[in-house]
Amino acid sequence: MRAHDEMYIDGAWRPAAGRDTIAVVNPADERVIARVPAGTAEDVDAAVRAARAAFPAWAATPPAERAARLTALADALAARKDTLAETITAELGSPLPLSQMVHAGVPVLVAASYAELAARYAFEERIGNSTVLLEPVGVVGAITPWNYPLHQIVAKVAPALAAGCTLVLKPAEDTPLTAQLFAEATEAAGLPPGVFNLVTGLGPVAGQALAEHEGVDLVSFTGSTAVGKRIGAIAGAAVKRVALELGGKSANVILPGADLAKAVNVGIANVMTNSGQTCSAWTRMLVDAERYDEAVELAANAVTKYVVGERVGPLVNAAQQARVRGYIARGVEEGARLIAGGPDAPLETGFYVSPTVFADVTPDMTIAQEEIFGPVVSILRYEDVDDALRIANDTVYGLAGAVWAADDEEAVAFARRMDTGQVDINGGRFNPLAPFGGYKQSGVGRELGPHGLAEYLQTKSLQF
Numbered sequence: 001m002r003a004h005d006e007m008y009i010d011g012a013w014r015p016a017a018g019r020d021t022i023a024v025v026n027p028a029d030e031r032v033i034a035r036v037p038a039g040t041a042e043d044v045d046a047a048v049r050a051a052r053a054a055f056p057a058w059a060a061t062p063p064a065e066r067a068a069r070l071t072a073l074a075d076a077l078a079a080r081k082d083t084l085a086e087t088i089t090a091e092l093g094s095p096l097p098l099s100q101m102v103h104a105g106v107p108v109l110v111a112a113s114y115a116e117l118a119a120r121y122a123f124e125e126r127i128g129n130s131t132v133l134l135e136p137v138g139v140v141g142a143i144t145p146w147n148y149p150l151h152q153i154v155a156k157v158a159p160a161l162a163a164g165c166t167l168v169l170k171p172a173e174d175t176p177l178t179a180q181l182f183a184e185a186t187e188a189a190g191l192p193p194g195v196f197n198l199v200t201g202l203g204p205v206a207g208q209a210l211a212e213h214e215g216v217d218l219v220s221f222t223g224s225t226a227v228g229k230r231i232g233a234i235a236g237a238a239v240k241r242v243a244l245e246l247g248g249k250s251a252n253v254i255l256p257g258a259d260l261a262k263a264v265n266v267g268i269a270n271v272m273t274n275s276g277q278t279c280s281a282w283t284r285m286l287v288d289a290e291r292y293d294e295a296v297e298l299a300a301n302a303v304t305k306y307v308v309g310e311r312v313g314p315l316v317n318a319a320q321q322a323r324v325r326g327y328i329a330r331g332v333e334e335g336a337r338l339i340a341g342g343p344d345a346p347l348e349t350g351f352y353v354s355p356t357v358f359a360d361v362t363p364d365m366t367i368a369q370e371e372i373f374g375p376v377v378s379i380l381r382y383e384d385v386d387d388a389l390r391i392a393n394d395t396v397y398g399l400a401g402a403v404w405a406a407d408d409e410e411a412v413a414f415a416r417r418m419d420t421g422q423v424d425i426n427g428g429r430f431n432p433l434a435p436f437g438g439y440k441q442s443g444v445g446r447e448l449g450p451h452g453l454a455e456y457l458q459t460k461s462l463q464f
Contacts, residue, residue: 003034003176007043007200008183010050011193017042022173022200027093027314027351034091036176039201041209044168047197048215051139051166054194059136059164063118066162070115072189073158077150077182078108084150084181091175092146093314093351094274102274107154110432110448117453118162129464134457136164137241138217141210143203143231144179145223146172146316147277147373153182155436155447156220157196163456168197168216170207172223174316176200203227208234217241218456222279225371225397225441232444243445243455245279245437247371248399251392252282255385255414257406258426260291264298266427267402268377272306272355275313276324276375280400280422280436284361284368285379286388292381296339296359299379303340306355312375314351321351324374331358331367336378363391371397385414393419398439400424421446 003024006013016037024034037043058066077084085099094103123134140160144152153169160167171179183198199206211219211234218241221231225246235242252267254260264285271281287295306312315321328343341356353374361368361378368378382388392401398420405411408425415423421438435451437443445455 003036004180005035005037007037007039007047008180008198009043009047010197011187016040017046022176022202024091024174024177025317026090027316029349030351034177036180036200039170039199039206041205043199043201044170044206044209044213047168047199048139048141048210048213050194050197051168052215054192055136055139055166058166058192058195061164063121063123063162066164067115067119069189069191070111070118070158070161073185073191074108074111074115076185076188077111077154079188080181080185081105081108084178087177087181088149088175091177092149092316095311095313098274103148103150106432107150110151110154111158113432113449114158114162114453117450121162121450121453127461131462131464133460133462135460137456137458138165139215140165140167140456141213141216141219142167142169143207143210143219143221143223144169144171146174147274147279149175149178150182152222153179155452156222157182159447159453160220160456161191161195162453165218165456166195168199168210170199170201170210173200173202211235214238218243220455221245228443243447244443245445245447246399246441246443247397248279248281248438248442249284249369249371249395249397250280250282250400250402250420251284251286251418252402253286253388253392253404253414254288254295255388255403255405255410256288256290258404260295261298262427263404264295265302268299268302268306268357270402271377272303272312272375275315275353277315277373279371282400282402283372283377284392285377286382286391287379288388289381289383292379296379299357299377300339303355303357303377306375308346308352308354309350312352312355315353315374316351318351320373321345321353324353324372324376327367327370327372327374328353328356328376331361331365331378334365334367336361336365336367341375363394369395389414389417396441399442400438
């Protein structure tokens with residue numbers, strides 16, 4: 001697996017300030033496949049300075065030209081789609097078909113959507129005797145996770161570029177090779193030097209240095225709620241803007257009269273995708289008491305389709321595997337009924353966890369309240385629709401969810417009462433232009449589409 005042993009700063013690959021490296025491990029076989037530089041505060045400072053110097057010219061670049069560079073970036077990603085998919089499979093463990101279709105495919109669509117948006121977006125408007133200008137925030141520090149490594153990069157970089165911002169990216173240490181390929185794509189797209197910069201490194205070192213740097217105007221972070229709180233505190237002390245996409249414990253609410261078989265099967269598939277390593281996964285399945293036993297049986301049958309090592313890949317690292325297995329053991333200890341899977345490792349090699357389904361889960365159990373981030377589904381019973389709503393809203397999170405009903409109108413009425421940022425109605429398809437983000441401790445701000453672009457803009461009014 002090819003890897004750069006340098007940082008991408010100011011339009012060139014440059015040696016890191018220190019000599020420490022990070023091992024990149026294939027989670028399917030536990031082999032070290034590459035090493036990348038462990039960036040320091042000195043590397044971050046160099047990258048921020050480059051972004052700061054490049055900002056005035058890029059901010060002044062006409063939107064049509066920024067759109068052209070984004071189109072070129074989408075084309076460069078499309079040209080590297082196979083390599084990106086193979087790399088994501090190697091460092092994340094995602095099955096190759098998923099890497100090709102989702103991990104490498106969707107980011108091309110998102111980048112192209114921002115090219116189109118940048119070309120037509122109203123960056124100024126007249127309100128009475130004022131001209132209102134929407135201007136780029138400045139230098140963005142983007143800190144991205146490992147679970148959707150390319151998508152999360154593009155979801156931050158593309159709107160920031162469209163807005164006229166410059167960036168420093170600190171990717172997750174588990175999946176840095178994908179970020180390096182993305183940097184190569186920005187070169188191919190002809191971005192001016194310093195507009196995009198990449199520093200690989202550890203969160204407590206490079207990530208914290210980026211969040212704290214006085215030259216960064218906005219920190220965009222996707223990851224755990226605990227780290228998001230830390231970044232929010234750092235930014236708050238400097239009155240610095242943040243965009244935080246954090247954890248979730250989303251409810252899949254199946255109302256009486258809904259197509260139960262479809263709702264259960266789609267719900268299981270939703271959680272098993274990417275080995276459950278999806279912040280918006282519908283990990284709590286809510287079923288009315290009258291059809292509860294039928295739903296449990298359907299779920300037990302559905303999960304058998306997800307074979308470890310084939311449709312379900314490993315978790316990203318040993319710590320994540322241990323964490324998820326610990327949650328499964330906790331569920332058993334607290335009295336949930338295991339109907340599939342369990343805490344034992346299904347294979348001797350690789351960071352795999354068995355697809356697991358719990359029945360008889362109550363809302364106060366740990367597995368019903370805390371984000372597990374693995375292939376684990378909890379099935380909860382409700383007595384009536386109001387009880388279902390109470391359970392659905394009874395967590396500190398509010399990122400996503402689903403509602404199934406006999407008709408869309410009934411499902412929408414329920415979804416309007418949910419404390420969550422995005423709800424799929426009767427199996428609604430993913431929309432890369434719809435705003436994505438959460439309520440409560442699931443985050444601050446939105447990604448994707450025009451709402452995602454707005455995160456990187458600030459407002460100025462001129463009175464005449």
